[in-house]
Amino acid sequence: MQIANSFGEAEIPVAYIDYEQGGIESKDTLDSINRNTTDKRRQYIPIKGYLEKPFEELHDFYKIVKVIIADSVSDLKITAYQLNYLRTTYPKIIWCFISQVKENGAMYGGNKMAHNPTSVIHCSSHPDPKERFATLEKNRGNDLTLKYSMYYKKVVNEPKKRKLSFKVK
Incomplete structure (x- = not known):
């Protein structure tokens, strides 16, 4: 959320997709939004908690934002091929995908998505x-x-x- 807030500070529109912490209306998520963003910056950060058709919706976001942040990439349920397609089709979009990694380097949630960030x-x-x-x-x-x-x-x-x-x- 702090990354999104930094773009908001520069008045750059950001789509923030938050699958973490029990959903968009959970106390943890609301606390994170309130703790890490300001009212002024939030106007540049539309936040979604769930994408019904992730690939299609990510595809459409490019029309309204310059940055797309997803926490977490494994929850999006898109393939590495789809991710790379989006990144190469919309090279002017800043794509920020959050993944948690265990101490041994393995990704949480069994995510095996391979891409070269x-x-x-x-x-x-x-x-x-x-x-x-x-x-x-x-x-x-x-x-x-x-x-x-x-x-x-x-x-x-x-x-x-x-x-x-x-x-x-």
Whole structure:
């Protein structure tokens, strides 16, 4: 939800699909929305708790949003082929799929979906909330030094500045 809120801060429309924590109307989900977003930013974050036809609905979201976040990807019940089709058909959409991984690297829920994400973010689960950070494990050719505090809800280190060595047309 903090990722969606960050896009909302920049006034970028986000579709947030939340299958977690007992459904969209559960106390945990409502608490997460209230804790991690603001009223102003929520106007840019339409939230759905369940997609009846996930592939078709994800296909249609591109008309109204620039970012699609799903928690969790395994609950969407789409195939890796469908996911890659969507990602390549709509390359200007930022796709953010959340998956929980066990310590041994296996995905929760028996998810065996294989795809090659552009970025992989690791979120620590330290007992002290002030010591919980999100760090990049993969960022396809980009800076891996970013460190985001989930407690303070902001980047807590200065990212490396890089200049383009070419022009994009």
